[in-house]
Amino acid sequence: MNVLSLFDGMSCGQIALNKAGVKYDTYFASEIDKYAIKVAQANYPNTVQIGDVTKVDYTKLPIGGIDLLMGGSPCQGFSVAGKQLNFDDPRSKLFFEFVRLKDELKPKYFLMENVSMKQDAQDIISRYLGVKPVVINSSLFSAQNRKRLYWTNIPFDVPTQDKGLVLKDILEADHNEPPVPINPRNARHHRNPYQKALCTTATMYKGAGNNGMTLVDSTLEVGHAEQYAHYRHEQAKRVYHMNGKSPTLLTMQGGNREPKVATYSTKGGRIVNRRLDKNGVRKDYQMDLPLEPQVEVRADDKSNCLTTVQKDNVVVEGMTWRKLTPLECERLQTVPDNYTNHVSKTQRYKMIGNGWTVDVIAHILKGVDNED
Secondary structure, X not given: OEEEEEOOOOOHHHHHHHHHOOOOOEEEEEOOOHHHHHHHHHHOOOOEEOOOHHHOOHHHOOOOOOOEEEEOOOOOOOOOOOXXXXXXXXXXXXXXXXXXXXXXXXXXXXXXXXXXXXXXXXXXXXHHHOOOOEEXXXXXXXXXXXXXXXXXXXXXXXXOXXXXXXXXXXXXXXXXXXXXXXXXXXXXXXXXXXXXXXXXXXXHHXXXXXXXOEEEOOEEEEEEOHHHOOOOOHHHOEEEOOOOOEOXXXXXXXXXXXXXXXXXXXXXXXXXXXXEOOOOOEOOOOOOOOEEEEEEEOOOOOOOOOXXXXXXXXXXXXXXXXXXXXXXXXXXXXXXXXXXXXXXHHHHHHHHHHOOOXXXXXXXXXXXXXXX
8 A cells, every 4th residue: 555645744644544553555755844854754764755745746656556645735825713815825725736646646545634714715625625524623532622624535433532631631740841920910811600710829819810711612721921912823822721622733833832731839828808909009008998808828838827717728729831842742633752852842843733633633544444
């Protein structure tokens, strides 16, 4: 069985074939990113790299032909998260290279992946490929919320069972990402009657401690990273609870766009009544201000002396955030640990975001007849 993977990236297709137990003879890869090629060759040295997809000559491929054609053409022109230029975007037009090679090679199986997009763009792709797409969210297989469209003639059962993985399941025990305190005045919180945010400071307790976390597509957003408040891209700011899913890994990670997870520590504290102005600044001498209950946190991590008054002792869970590491992002894409560690950290984030969620592809590929 011969495989041709277009826009191969770091060769997630080969990982998926192996996970699915599909045997193949030769794996041809069309890719132009030198860093992605380096990672692919480091993990699969027998990969036959054939270069730019626009220059692939089907007559130079093996006489036996290609049995499986797969790929996901650049999505920036289609994505609902982008400008949705659709087929007017030069990157989107690379889809027609997939169509060209499908028509020339006539493979027994094909698989095309792309992002959520406007219905008219979906219809154009469906018309050229002869099948309608199946929507699968990677959250069924991993701790990442990532909806994608799959056009294929491979017979498979559409998955419905969620494995129940959340961010805490993919976190490294040892990492070098420093924790950064969340400033409660700039953190964004939302009301949710079923979840409670964990208070971090007295101001957090007063201003937002009883508000909830946002539940959107299984992600739990608990606040904003103050350092990136000026960023235009929303994902650079959002901090997510480890009991929820990660947001979709972007195709251009880096630049502080990596998903950010909230981490927690505990400190001793007590509840006291204080007078605060509208900005949350303590003004005990201003008698016209009402007394309001506040949490005061000890700096030494100790408990206060136990007394008969219960409110004199509380445990405050402090919230910080950190970026997900490249290895954790690999786990979100169900890629083997340290698969991409042959290149820089920046390039690792980029190619992981550009890649496939491997376990989704493996699920589909299980429908390929291994006897071919």
